[in-house]
Amino acid sequence: MTMFPAKVKYLHRLLQLKHTLWCSPSLGKAPCSRLVLGIETSCDDTGAAVLDETGEILGESLHSQKDVHLRTGGIIPTVAQQLHREHIERVVQEALERSDVDPSRLSAVATTVKPGLALSLGIGLEFSQKFVRQHNKPFIPIHHMEAHALTVRMLQPVAFPFLVLLVSGGHSLLAVARGVDDFLLLGHALDEAPGDALDKVARRLSLIKHPQCSTLSGGQAIELLAEDGDRTRFPFRTPMGQTYDCCFSFAGLRNQVNMTIMKKEAEEGIEQGTLLSCVNDIAASAQHTVASHLAKRTHRAILFCKANGLLPSDSPTVVLSGGVASNQYIRKSLTIITDATGLRLLCPPAKFCTDNGVMIAWNGVERLREGKGILPPDVDVSYEPKARLGVDMTAEVKAAAIRLPSVRMKISK
Ligand code: KG4
Ligand code: ZN
Numbered sequence: 001m002t003m004f005p006a007k008v009k010y011l012h013r014l015l016q017l018k019h020t021l022w023c024s025p026s027l028g029k030a031p032c033s034r035l036v037l038g039i040e041t042s043c044d045d046t047g048a049a050v051l052d053e054t055g056e057i058l059g060e061s062l063h064s065q066k067d068v069h070l071r072t073g074g075i076i077p078t079v080a081q082q083l084h085r086e087h088i089e090r091v092v093q094e095a096l097e098r099s100d101v102d103p104s105r106l107s108a109v110a111t112t113v114k115p116g117l118a119l120s121l122g123i124g125l126e127f128s129q130k131f132v133r134q135h136n137k138p139f140i141p142i143h144h145m146e147a148h149a150l151t152v153r154m155l156q157p158v159a160f161p162f163l164v165l166l167v168s169g170g171h172s173l174l175a176v177a178r179g180v181d182d183f184l185l186l187g188h189a190l191d192e193a194p195g196d197a198l199d200k201v202a203r204r205l206s207l208i209k210h211p212q213c214s215t216l217s218g219g220q221a222i223e224l225l226a227e228d229g230d231r232t233r234f235p236f237r238t239p240m241g242q243t244y245d246c247c248f249s250f251a252g253l254r255n256q257v258n259m260t261i262m263k264k265e266a267e268e269g270i271e272q273g274t275l276l277s278c279v280n281d282i283a284a285s286a287q288h289t290v291a292s293h294l295a296k297r298t299h300r301a302i303l304f305c306k307a308n309g310l311l312p313s314d315s316p317t318v319v320l321s322g323g324v325a326s327n328q329y330i331r332k333s334l335t336i337i338t339d340a341t342g343l344r345l346l347c348p349p350a351k352f353c354t355d356n357g358v359m360i361a362w363n364g365v366e367r368l369r370e371g372k373g374i375l376p377p378d379v380d381v382s383y384e385p386k387a388r389l390g391v392d393m394t395a396e397v398k399a400a401a402i403r404l405p406s407v408r409m410k411i412s413k
Pocket of ligand 1: 043167168169170171194195196198199217218219220223322323324325326327328353354355
């Protein structure tokens, strides 16, 4: 829909007026909701957003580095750092302007400080510390995975505790969220994350040369091609079938896929870098195995939670989030498990699954409401590239050695 500039200006004025009236104490209205600016730079997205206490997004801005990293064949940390440096000021400015909020009206600034790429985290943290000192605002350091886990609560009421599966380019973890800063870690990635593995498979298949995939991330490209593929053609082994815990491993699967690719290249007499005729079937088989691994680990986590009374009997919930959670086939495979175990599955829409400033601002709101982890502007904070989420329960989960009943993973396309 296009709007005439005059109409846009008029609407903007109207919104400003509404805001002035609402916030005016002399008119006896409720006091203004507290406002939080969130800043995200932990990986390859520079994001900022202003949220009020109810979770309404007043303004946001996001600069994605995806296209640059697609061309260079993966994230080069110094390049990511340079791009964050070039864009952070504009992105934060844009989020403030779009929300029509002057920095003086902010109640706090929340910024990702862990885990992530050191060089990327450093840019967001340095910018934020300067900003909070300049405007004399409290600072809320944010754990990136805590933010992914809590995003769902911005969109709908989801009470603690709930089980959360977070899958992205940098992480794979299962945890029980018991409170804003209270997590039990049931499983984590032992080698690479599922998004990373899919990105590497996509690169090995040279999917960037595929006419339908040139602008897609590896995971998105695999999902698209898998729609027209036969997942039974390459029966890859689901990882860690003999390890009865909730940890994840994707490096071995990637190796299996690579071996198949090499074999097929030899059979078709083509060089690495040329598109194979069976890319759709490889994509479908790899995606199915990733989905099956995630589903099995989640199934065991649900049984562990049930055995230990970690979830409520009323409406027990699994939340699926992180970049890989936008994959519909993976969502469906998780639904099979939650249906079989009597839980409900919640997934934020794709734009809230991937990295953004909104989820960081929301985490700031949740912490502000509870008065947890709010620092004065002059406190020095360090970033932490590696940081586990919550209390590590992986040994207890392993010791329980829960065997899974078989569940038929028949996933419709
Ligand atoms: O959460 P995110 O934006 O960034 C972090 O890694 O923290 O996730 C990006 C990852 C990439 O590896 C990308 O390939 C993957 O999420 N991804 C997908 C899909 N969309 C993005 N993986 C599978 N299917 C998708 N549709
Ligand atoms: Zn993320």
